[in-house]
Amino acid sequence: xxxxxxxxxxxxxxxxxRLDAIEWIRIVAACGVIWFHVPGGGWxxxxxxxxxxxxxxxxxxxxxGAARDEWGDFLKKRVRRILPPWCFWFxxxxxxxxxxxxxxxxxxxGWAANLFTGPWIGLWYLxxxxxxxxxxxxxxxxxxxxxxxxxxxxxxxAGIGGLLFLSTGPVHGWAGETPWAQWLQAGPSVLIxxxxxxxxxxxxxxxxxxxxxxxxAQLVACGWIWPASRGVAVSYGLAVPVVAAGLxxxxxxxxxxxxxxxxxxxxxxxxAAVIAVLRMLPALADRPDxxxxxxxxxxxxxxxVMTRLPVLGKFC
Numbered sequence: 001x002x003x004x005x006x007x008x009x010x011x012x013x014x015x016x017x018r019l020d021a022i023e024w025i026r027i028v029a030a031c032g033v034i035w036f037h038v039p040g041g042g043w044x045x046x047x048x049x050x051x052x053x054x055x056x057x058x059x060x061x062x063x064x065g066a067a068r069d070e071w072g073d074f075l076k077k078r079v080r081r082i083l084p085p086w087c088f089w090f091x092x093x094x095x096x097x098x099x100x101x102x103x104x105x106x107x108x109x110g111w112a113a114n115l116f117t118g119p120w121i122g123l124w125y126l127x128x129x130x131x132x133x134x135x136x137x138x139x140x141x142x143x144x145x146x147x148x149x150x151x152x153x154x155x156x157x158a159g160i161g162g163l164l165f166l167s168t169g170p171v172h173g174w175a176g177e178t179p180w181a182q183w184l185q186a187g188p189s190v191l192i193x194x195x196x197x198x199x200x201x202x203x204x205x206x207x208x209x210x211x212x213x214x215x216x217a218q219l220v221a222c223g224w225i226w227p228a229s230r231g232v233a234v235s236y237g238l239a240v241p242v243v244a245a246g247l248x249x250x251x252x253x254x255x256x257x258x259x260x261x262x263x264x265x266x267x268x269x270x271x272a273a274v275i276a277v278l279r280m281l282p283a284l285a286d287r288p289d290x291x292x293x294x295x296x297x298x299x300x301x302x303x304x305v306m307t308r309l310p311v312l313g314k315f316c
Contacts, residue, residue: 019246019247019249019250020251020252020253020257020258021245021246021247021249021250021251021253022057022243022246022247022261023253023257023258023260023261023262024246024251024253024257024261025053025057025242025243025246026053026054026057026261026264027257027260027261027264028050028053029049029050029051029053029054029239029264030050030264030267030268030271030296030299030300031050031296032046032047032048032049032050032051032053033047033050033051033054033122033268033271034047034267034271034275034292034295034296034299035047035050035292036048036050036051037122037271037272037275038275038288038291038292038295039279039288040286040288041288041289041292044231045230045231045234045235046234046235046238048231048234048235049234049235049236049237049238049239049242050239051125051235052186052189052235052236052238052239052240053239053242053243054125054264054268055125055129055186055189055190055193056189056192056193056196056239056240056243057193057243057246058129058193059129059132059136059189059190059193059194060193060194060196060197060243060247062078062129062132062133062136062137062193063136063139063140063193063194063197064197065077066133066136066137066140067140067143071137074133074137075133075134075137078129078130078133079130082126082127082129082130083130084314084315085126085265085269085315085316086118086123086126086127086130088315089118089120089123089269089315090118090119090123092273093118093119093120093123093272093273094118094119096119096273096276097119100276104119105117105118105119106119107120107121107178108121108177108178108179109177113177113178113179113180115127116128116179117178117179120272121178121179121182122268122269122272124178124179124182124183125268127179128179128182128183128186132190135190136190136194139190139194140194142154143198143201148198148199148201148202149202149210151195151198151201152195152196152198152199152202152210152214154195155191155192155194155195155198156192156195156214156217156218158191158195159188159191159192159195159218159221160217160218160221161191162187162188162191162192163188163218163221163222163225163232163233163236164221164224164225166184166185166188166225166229166232167224167225167228167229167232168228185232188236189236192218192236192240195214196211196214196243196244196247199211199214200247207248208248211244211247211248214244215240215241215244218236218237218240219237219240219241222234222236222237222240223237260300262307263300263303263304263307263316264303265316266302266303266306266307266316267299267300267303269316270299270302270303270306271295271299274295274298274299274302275291275295278291278294278295278298279291303316
């Protein structure tokens, strides 16, 4: 969902490689997120894996930018990319809530929670990835002290620790409220993504084997926490191997496919409004099997149109 997909280093020489397979993952992940937000459907944990894919991809490429850019430039890029869409869609969904007779902030309470959640619950993603950027920048500095093997092992252990923490018991108090509960569940993605990025710094002969070991360790952790946190186990258990494979596969795809991947941030932001409009139609109100494919087509179509309009393109 970020803008560094064509600048991922492979090996110690920092050779840049375009990762077209990531564009496929973005597209499928966007469909998963849409399915997750369509009321009435099953297999929501599978749909939530799409969001984890977005998080992992975002932080892998944030880490790439952090290794390349000075602190000021790195932070400016993050803020300039996220702040305009956040403010625009904050206003859009707020107005939609008022039109429907809902509260401006129906999902959260308290000024901080309201600010970081917004009028639509899915907006928690934007401030989260922005506020995590300084953390990513700081953690990338660890690579100056460790070789890629030690770095990937360190973040593999940290990611496992984060997953195990999420399964320690029921969440009470503020930690169970929006957006803090979402932020906590997204936390391990930062560490896992940094571990994946460290693996990409290895030579071609060992990269696949080390990434396989890295993924296996995360899957074992997901299996361990399954009884206590099925949703976390399923979403991470699906997303981690998929994104890891996407980072390693050197596919080249047609430009139209990669362009569709570039629409996915806008798809993420607009799809809730599309779903709301579709469910206003009596024939679709209780038909998730129909709402989902229509929402996918219309959300991508709306994103395609918006990104080509000078007035709206900067908000996508």
